Amino acid sequence: xxxxxxxxxxxxxxxxxxxxxxxxxxxxxxxxxxxxxxxxxxxxxxxxxxxxxxxxxxxxxxxxxxxxxxxxxxxxxxxxxxxxxxxxxxxxxxxxxxxxxxxxxxxxxxxxxxxxxxxxxxxxxxxxxxxxxxxxxxxxxxxxxxxxxxxxxxxxxxxxxxxxxxxxxxxxxxxxxxxxxxxxxxxxxxxxxxxxxxxxxxxxxxxxxxxxxxxxxxxxxxxxxxxxxxxxxxxxxxxxxxxxxxxxxxxx
Ligand code: PGA
Numbered sequence: 431x432x433x434x435x436x437x438x439x440x441x442x443x444x445x446x447x448x449x450x451x452x453x454x455x456x457x458x459x460x461x462x463x464x465x466x467x468x469x470x471x472x473x474x475x476x477x478x479x480x481x482x483x484x485x486x487x488x489x490x491x492x493x494x495x496x497x498x499x500x501x502x503x504x505x506x507x508x509x510x511x512x513x514x515x516x517x518x519x520x521x522x523x524x525x526x527x528x529x530x531x532x533x534x535x536x537x538x539x540x541x542x543x544x545x546x547x548x549x550x551x552x553x554x555x556x557x558x559x560x561x562x563x564x565x566x567x568x569x570x571x572x573x574x575x576x577x578x579x580x581x582x583x584x585x586x587x588x589x590x591x592x593x594x595x596x597x598x599x600x601x602x603x604x605x606x607x608x609x610x611x612x613x614x615x616x617x618x619x620x621x622x623x624x625x626x627x628x629x630x631x632x633x634x635x636x637x638x639x640x641x642x643x644x645x646x647x648x649x650x651x652x653x654x655x656x657x658x659x660x661x662x663x664x665x666x667x668x669x670x671x672x673x674x675x676x677x678x679x680x681x682x
Contacts, residue, residue, distance in 0.1 A: 432636050434652065435593060435659040436676050437469035437554060438666025439494065439522060439640075440476075449476035450483060452669055457487045459673035464488060466659070466680045470666065471522055471554075474508050481517045492520030492554065495528055498538070498545035510549035521546050522661075524580060525556045526599050536579035543580055547588050554593040554661065555580045556640070557620070561600040569598075569616060574623050581624070590634035594620060595661040601641025603663060610647075613639040614654035621656055645674035652682040 444452060449472050460468055471492040472480045481491050497507040513521065523546065524539035539555065546553040557576035559569040573596065581589055596617050601608050608616075617637045625632035639651050640661035651657050659679065666672040 432634065432658045433465070433467050434679055434682070435467040435469065435636050435638060436672075436679050437471060437492065437520070437593075437595075437638070437659070437661050438672050439525070439661055439663050440470065440472045440667060441494070441527070441663060442473060443667055444472060444476055446476055446479055449473075450479050452667070453480050453483045453489065455669035456673060457483065457489060459669055460488065460676050462488075463676060463680050466676055468676055469520055471520065477513070477516055477518060485517070490519040491517070492522060493518055493551075494522045494525065496521055496542060496545070498541035500549075510545045510551055514549045514551060519552060520554055520593070521551045522595075523553045523555050524576070526558055526597060526602060530599075536576060539576075539580045540582050543592075544583060547584065547591075552591055552593065554595055554638075556595045556597050556661070558597040558599050558602075558641075564598065564600065570619055573616060573620055577620055577623055578627070581628070584628075586628050586631045589624065589628040589631040593636045593638065595638045595640045596620060597640035597661060603642070605642050607642035607644075607647055608639070610639075610650040610654050610657070613651060614656050617654075618656040643675065645671055645678065648675045648678045649682065652679050 469490040493513050500511045523542045528534040543553045557573045559572040563572050621632050636658040638659045638661045643660040643662045644665045
């Protein structure tokens with residue numbers, strides 16, 4: 431049985447003091463929930479405080495991006511070794527904003543995914559099609575290509591520990607989510623793609639939906655067969671709305 435995973439991607443939001451307030455308040459609101467895994471992914475600068483506050487709670491902490499090298503002349507970057515030493519559990523890799531604004535390629539995503547496993551971090555790999563690709567009926571091809579490229583070279587055990595977030599670009603930050611049916615269709619396709627190559631691991635890999643997930647629509651997504659949780663942007667920036675999403679997911 432796959433344990434649903436609700437993760438919050440704070441993006442470039444929250445100063446250190448705001449981050450401390452948010453995670454402190456969230457911790458109280460979601461205390462005792464064990465049937466859903468809970469994660470927050472703050473900006474790097476907030477990580478030490480958030481990790482400290484989340485310690486001995488049911489909240490896991492993730493980074494939003496990292497370099498694949500352990501150290502070196504890469505101005506402005508953070509390495510997997512640094513994140514691991516801090517006590518970070520997860521790392522978002524290949525978010526569409528990184529792919530779009532920073533030109534991150536499938537090959538780089540794959541290097542980051544491998545680096546994550548080499549350093550004991552679990553990747554949350556983001557994939558998804560643009561509106562043009564959906565209109566041209568290219569959704570399946572696009573996500574299949576992204577998934578295969580991201581997982582290249584991993585073994586079955588690593589694949590089973592991977593989290594994938596299916597996030598159609600047209601649904602991110604727009605308030606226009608995919609329908610639960612649309613999301614489930616693509617997510618089960620992703621599972622099929624994984625099965626052809628990694629067999630049983632496909633049953634373990636958790637695949638989240640992301641894109642305008644809110645307290646009012648989380649239940650629809652959670653009631654679908656293949657959706658194992660959500661990667662939440664905007665609605666994770668307030669403890670109350672994020673806690674509501676988690677609680678509703680936990681009731682499913
Ligand atoms: P959103 O962002 O919930 O604000 O649409 C989701 C994401 O980008 O992960």
